Amino acid sequence: MADEKSLNFLEEIVEADLKEGKHTRIATRFPPEPNGYLHLGHAKSICLNFGLALKYGGSTNLRFDDTNPVTEETEYVESIKDDVRWLGFNWANELYASDYFPQLYEFAILLIKKGLAYVDDSTSEEIASQKGTPTRPGVANTFRSRTIEENLALFMSMKDGKYKDGEKVLRAKIDMAHVNMLMRDPVIYRIKHAHHHRTRDAWCIYPMYDFAHGQSDSIEKITHSICTLEFVPHRELYDWCIENLAIYPSRQYEFARLNMTYTMMSKRKLLQLVTENHVTGWDDPRMPTLSGVRRRGYTPESIREFCDKIGIAKRENLIDIGLLEFCVREHLNKISLRRMAVLDPIKVVITNYPEGKTELLPSENNPEDETAGSRELPFGREVFIEADDFMEVPAKKYFRLAPGQMVRLKSAYIIKCEAVIKNDEGKVTELHCAYVPESKSGSDTSGIQVKGVIHWVSATHALEIEVRLYDRLFVTEDMNRIEDDFKNHLNPESLKVLSKVYAEPSLKNSKESEHFQFMRTGYFYKDKESTSTKLIFNRTVTLKDMWAKEAKRG
RNA sequence: UGUCCUAUGGUGUAAUGGUAACACUGCAGAUUUUGAUUCUGCCUUUCUAGGUUCGAAUCCUAGUAGGACAACCA
Numbered sequence: 001m002a003d004e005k006s007l008n009f010l011e012e013i014v015e016a017d018l019k020e021g022k023h024t025r026i027a028t029r030f031p032p033e034p035n036g037y038l039h040l041g042h043a044k045s046i047c048l049n050f051g052l053a054l055k056y057g058g059s060t061n062l063r064f065d066d067t068n069p070v071t072e073e074t075e076y077v078e079s080i081k082d083d084v085r086w087l088g089f090n091w092a093n094e095l096y097a098s099d100y101f102p103q104l105y106e107f108a109i110l111l112i113k114k115g116l117a118y119v120d121d122s123t124s125e126e127i128a129s130q131k132g133t134p135t136r137p138g139v140a141n142t143f144r145s146r147t148i149e150e151n152l153a154l155f156m157s158m159k160d161g162k163y164k165d166g167e168k169v170l171r172a173k174i175d176m177a178h179v180n181m182l183m184r185d186p187v188i189y190r191i192k193h194a195h196h197h198r199t200r201d202a203w204c205i206y207p208m209y210d211f212a213h214g215q216s217d218s219i220e221k222i223t224h225s226i227c228t229l230e231f232v233p234h235r236e237l238y239d240w241c242i243e244n245l246a247i248y249p250s251r252q253y254e255f256a257r258l259n260m261t262y263t264m265m266s267k268r269k270l271l272q273l274v275t276e277n278h279v280t281g282w283d284d285p286r287m288p289t290l291s292g293v294r295r296r297g298y299t300p301e302s303i304r305e306f307c308d309k310i311g312i313a314k315r316e317n318l319i320d321i322g323l324l325e326f327c328v329r330e331h332l333n334k335i336s337l338r339r340m341a342v343l344d345p346i347k348v349v350i351t352n353y354p355e356g357k358t359e360l361l362p363s364e365n366n367p368e369d370e371t372a373g374s375r376e377l378p379f380g381r382e383v384f385i386e387a388d389d390f391m392e393v394p395a396k397k398y399f400r401l402a403p404g405q406m407v408r409l410k411s412a413y414i415i416k417c418e419a420v421i422k423n424d425e426g427k428v429t430e431l432h433c434a435y436v437p438e439s440k441s442g443s444d445t446s447g448i449q450v451k452g453v454i455h456w457v458s459a460t461h462a463l464e465i466e467v468r469l470y471d472r473l474f475v476t477e478d479m480n481r482i483e484d485d486f487k488n489h490l491n492p493e494s495l496k497v498l499s500k501v502y503a504e505p506s507l508k509n510s511k512e513s514e515h516f517q518f519m520r521t522g523y524f525y526k527d528k529e530s531t532s533t534k535l536i537f538n539r540t541v542t543l544k545d546m547w548a549k550e551a552k553r554g
Numbered sequence: 555u556g557u558c559c560u561a562u563g564g565u566g567u568a569a570u571g572g573u574a575a576c577a578c579u580g581c582a583g584a585u586u587u588u589g590a591u592u593c594u595g596c597c598u599u600u601c602u603a604g605g606u607u608c609g610a611a612u613c614c615u616a617g618u619a620g621g622a623c624a625a626c627c628a
Contacts, residue, residue: 005568006567006568006569006576007568008567008568012570031628032628033627035627035628065628067627067628068628070627071627071628123626124626127626128625131624132624133556133624134556134557134623134624135555135556135557135624136556136624138624165626168626178557179556179557180557180558180623181557181623182623184624187626189626190626191626192626206626208625208627209627209628212628213628229559229621229622230621230623230628231622231628232558232559232623233557233558233559233623234623236558254559256560256621261565267628268627309566309567309577309578310566310567311566311567311568312567313560313566313567314560315559315560315561315620315621316560316561316621317565317566318565318566319565319566319578320564320565320566320578320579322578323566323577323578323579326577326578327578329590329591333590334591338588367588367590367591368591368592397589399589400589409587410587410588412587444587450587452587452589453586453588453589454588455588517588519588519590520588520590521588543588544591545589545590546589546590548589549589550589
């Protein structure tokens with residue numbers, strides 16, 4: 001009976017807060033900085049934040065943390081909105097930290113008036129060196145003792161553009177000897193004469209993260225502000241701001257970010273892959289970005305299931321990318337339409353099949369879904385089969401085609417290999433087979449039992465398509481552990497293009513909403529670069545292949 | 555030679571002082587007109603040492619290991 005799923009530590013906190021009456025409703029937020037595309041790590045955060053609000057009857061804001069104009073762009077804003085929607089979540093309000101610039105400025109003035117902030121003329125190097133180290137306290141400089149009036153005048157001049165970038169900063173006046181480095185008079189405003197994607201040139205001073213994030217949460221009355229572990233030391237400063245500004249007490253909680261094997265989840269490095277053309281763009285199907293996995297053929301359902309399965313905790317983790325693949329296979333198995341495509345062809349001539357004859361053979365679209373119906377496959381005297389499905393000298397336990405051996409062509413007939421045709425170099429170019437007329441699928445009276453069933457495509461009806469096979473982007477399992485340039489770890493075989501693949505003609509009219517399983521080879525999804533004359537399919541993920549494992553074993 | 559966070563099978567995540575479990579992976583088998591799917595079974599787990607307790611993965615202390623912190627990034 002105890003079938004209810006156990007709670008993660010954040011759900012426990014929320015339930016306790018609700019139960020104790022600390023809150024009557026909860027409010028969360030997803031706060032991306034619009035300086036890159038969203039990736040799977042963000043998906044974990046999105047599912048958490050939106051999921052919590054959904055589960056406990058609250059709301060979630062989408063808030064862009066746009067306090068650094070030099071790295072942020074509208075293109076990123078749009079992509080982020082697309083990705084969140086695609087994942088299946090609706091935000092209560094679309095907000096921007098930059099909306100709060102006037103309010104944040106007032107907060108800074110208030111701090112100065114309380115004697116809790118001062119203008120510092122030091123260079124960033126000087127500030128850094130005066131800060132001390134984690135084991136040695138920092139030291140105060142002379143600017144720290146400026147009067148309130150002087151600080152007020154100076155800060156207003158900063159806002160009015162009287163100084164150049166870097167000439168002055170506003171710092172919170174806390175404790176230069178604090179054990180937490182972040183409390184040693186952190187910079188809270190800096191001068192940047194830069195064009196902001198939303199406020200344009202209205203401001204030349206911009207608040208730092210620590211002076212914007214908590215206050216933004218507070219303004220929005222966020223009850224549970226959830227972020228990743230690296231912000232743990234910031235919590236003290238987060239609380240300090242709220243307390244000294246005497247504003248709504250949002251609370252920050254931290255969870256461990258997602259790390260995945262053979263994957264790099266750093267926006268900065270992903271950007272580098274894009275700008276240096278190691279991939280074709282943010283939505284390259286090899287990228288761990290949401291736009292990348294979407295283009296590759298992942299479904300939002302499978303990503304959400306993945307996020308649910310990995311759980312939420314506070315310890316560092318490295319998730320096997322195999323779990324992601326399991327989740328997408330699980331979903332795609334249920335919804336994908338079965339099709340046949342021969343990636344590496346070998347021609348088969350069915351010698352006893354009448355020349356010029358064509359039959360239309362029905363084949364189910366999805367054995368997992370009776371309502372998916374069936375389509376008809378043209379069958380003729382010449383078909384292509386996969387080169388892998390023939391072995392001149394069969395390995396043990398190999399039950400596909402071999403000289404003198406029989407296999408079934410899926411949804412068609414049983415054939416027997418009678419002759420192997422080779423070229424001058426001894427390479428097999430063609431197989432001559434005989435079919436068993438009474439073995440037709442659905443009306444088999446032959447009584448023959450064959451173990452092997454292989455896919456095929458009629459040579460005269462084949463549709464030529466391009467297929468792109470993807471493999472992991474990196475060859476190293478734990479990309480957080482490397483010490484050299486991460487680009488040294490790129491997988492040179494992460495993309496293999498097969499420009500001439502034979503596919504059944506029904507693929508011609510595939511829709512964007514359709515995911516396919518090319519039988520026995522994997523799941524595929526039509527790429528956006530397809531044209532009416534050239535269809536391109538991305539391999540989302542392979543099928544599990546026990547035989548490949550068996551064959552490797554020898 | 556600091557402060558903070560963390561420690562459960564190979565990988566994740568549960569067990570909230572009372573029989574260590576679930577998923578993935580791996581291995582074995584059954585079914586199968588996809589060597590897929592499905593089904594069955596198996597392997598493997600509480601960092602160490604003390605303490606509290608009738609009883610500790612859980613509480614306490616110390617140690618060990620890993621991570622975070624010295625951006626005018628977020």
